[in-house]
Amino acid sequence: MKLRSWLFRVALIYCASLLLFSIFEWAELNRQAELPVLPSNHHAKQEILNATIPPAVSTAASRYIFGRTDNKWVRIAYTSFQVLVFSAYLDLRSSDSGMGKTPAVRLPIIMESKHKDEWLKESMFVCYFPQLNASVNAHLYEQCENHDQRYGSFIANCFVDISWTENLSSVQLRPSKSADRDGHHEIVISKSLVVKERPPFNTTVCVHSPIFGHAYSSEYIVRYVELTRLLGAEHFIFYIASGSARRFEDQRLLGVLRYYEASGLATIVDFGLPIDRPSDIWYHGQSSAVQDCIYRSVGSTNFLVLTDLDEFIVPLASVNWNTMFQQIWANRPNATGFHVQPLYFNYPQWKKRAEFAPFIHFETTESGSPFFRLLTKCVVKPERVFEMGIHHISKQFHNYFSNEQLDKSIARLHHYKSRQSMDSSDSLRVNTIMLRYKNDFGLRVHKVLYKYL
Known part of the structure; x- marks a missing residue:
C-alpha cells in the first residue's frame, strides 16, 4: 500500500514537471516570436547593417519641401500683452468660404485670449512688408481648441494684392498705432502655399x-x-x-x-x-x-x-x-x-x-x-x-x-x-x-x- 502511494506521488510529480516545462517552453517560444533577433551569422548580420532605408527624395531637397525649419517664437514689441509669432506663409489659394479670394500672408500666433476682442474691434495689428514699404490690416481668426486657457492659438490673416506676391520675403506683425519701425522682428516667410498636381x-x-x-x-x-x-x-x-x-x-x-x-x-x-x-x-x-x-x-x-x-x-x-x-x-x-x-x-x-x-x-x-x-x-x-x-x-x-x-x-x-x-x-x-x-x-x-x- 505504501509502495503504491509512493509510486503515485512520483508519477504525479513527474507529470507536473512535464506540464511546467511545457508551459515555460511555450512562453519562451512566444517571447522569441514576439521579439525578432538578428541572425548569429556574421555575414547575414552585416547585410542588415549595410542595408540602408532609401529616402523618398534626396536629403538636401527634403529640407526645403516643407518650408523653413529655423523658425523661433518672436514676441511682438510695443504691446501691453504678450503676442507670440512663430512662422508666416504666403497663401496663394483662393477661397469661397470667407477666407479671402485674394492671396494672404497667414501667421500662426499665440496670444493672451482675453485680449482677442480688443484686436477684433480696433484692428490692433498690421502686417508691414519691408520689401514694399507697405502695410495692411491683420485680421484675427481664433482657432477652435483653446479651452479657456490664458493663452490661445490664433491665425493672423493679412490680405495682399496679387501684384505684391513675387516680392514678399518677410513680414513684421506690429501694433497699428506704433509709428516706430525699429525694434520689430522680421518673420521670414517660410513657404508659398501652392497646390500642385504631383507633390513630392x-x-x-x-x-x-x-x-x-x-x-x-x-x-x-x-x-x-x-x-x-x-x-x-x-x-x-x-x-x-x-x-x-x-x-x-x-x-x-x-x-x-x-x-x-x-x-x-x-x-x-x-x-x-x-x-x-x-x-x-x-x-x-x-x-x-x-x-x-x-x-x-x-x-x-x-x-x-x-x-x-x-x-x-x-x-x-x-x-x-x-x-x-x-x-x-x-x-x-x-x-x-x-x-x-x-x-x-x-x-x-x-x-x-x-x-x-x-x-x-x-x-x-x-x-x-x-x-x-x-x-x-x-x-x-x-x-x-x-x-x-x-x-x-x-x-x-x-x-x-x-x-x-x-x-x-x-x-x-x-x-x-x-x-x-x-x-x-x-x-x-x-x-x-x-x-x-x-x-x-x-x-x-x-x-x-x-x-x-
Whole structure:
C-alpha cells in the first residue's frame, strides 16, 4: 500500500514537471516570436547593417519641401500683452468660404485670449512688408481648441494684392498705432502655399503633439517610425519642445530624430514655447503646431495623416495607406479628409517596453463611452483645409468640400491607452491585425538600432 502511494506521488510529480516545462517552453517560444533577433551569422548580420532605408527624395531637397525649419517664437514689441509669432506663409489659394479670394500672408500666433476682442474691434495689428514699404490690416481668426486657457492659438490673416506676391520675403506683425519701425522682428516667410498636381510626397505623417522631456525613448521613436512606414508613410513632420525648460531625459532621442532628418525621412521643427507655465496653454500649443503643419504640407504631399506617437491608422480592407487613400478619395472626390474612429489598446506600461509586444498587443477595447468615440484622428488633403482641429477638420477651404467619417470596416485608429482611463462599459476583445507587419517590422527596427544606437 505504501509502495503504491509512493509510486503515485512520483508519477504525479513527474507529470507536473512535464506540464511546467511545457508551459515555460511555450512562453519562451512566444517571447522569441514576439521579439525578432538578428541572425548569429556574421555575414547575414552585416547585410542588415549595410542595408540602408532609401529616402523618398534626396536629403538636401527634403529640407526645403516643407518650408523653413529655423523658425523661433518672436514676441511682438510695443504691446501691453504678450503676442507670440512663430512662422508666416504666403497663401496663394483662393477661397469661397470667407477666407479671402485674394492671396494672404497667414501667421500662426499665440496670444493672451482675453485680449482677442480688443484686436477684433480696433484692428490692433498690421502686417508691414519691408520689401514694399507697405502695410495692411491683420485680421484675427481664433482657432477652435483653446479651452479657456490664458493663452490661445490664433491665425493672423493679412490680405495682399496679387501684384505684391513675387516680392514678399518677410513680414513684421506690429501694433497699428506704433509709428516706430525699429525694434520689430522680421518673420521670414517660410513657404508659398501652392497646390500642385504631383507633390513630392504621396503620404506624410504630422506628429502634431510637440515631443518633450520624459514622454518617449529613442528606441520607441525608432519603432514608431518603422511601423508607420510599413503602413505607408513616406515622410514625417515632428514638432519638438526642446527649450531649456523641457530638456530631453533620453539624450539619444533628439539624435534619432536628426538621423531620420539626415536620411530625408523627417522634417524637424523646434517648437519650444517661451511660456513659463505649460498649464497656461492647451497641451504645449498643440493647436498652433497642427496649423503650422497644415501650411507646411500644402503642395508638398498628397495626403497628410495627423496623429500622436501612441496612435496608428491601420487599414483593414487594404494592405497599406496608399491603396486605401486612393480608394476612399475615388469614392468621395470632394472630401477634405476622413475621420478615423478609435480602437483602444489597454496597455498601461506600453511606453516602457523595449520589445515588439506593444504594437501587437491583442487586447483591445471598443469604448462604450460616447466621449472616447469622438476622439477620432484624420487623414486630409492639406490644400483643402483652412483650419485643422485636433480630432476633426474644423474648416475646409471651399464650401463644396466635405468632411467624411471613415467606415470602421475600412480602417481604425489604434490608440495605446491605459485601461484606467477607459469607461467601465467598454468591451474587451482580441485583435491580431498588426501581426501581418511583424517580420518586416523587426528587420527594419534592427537596421536602425544597430546602425545608430
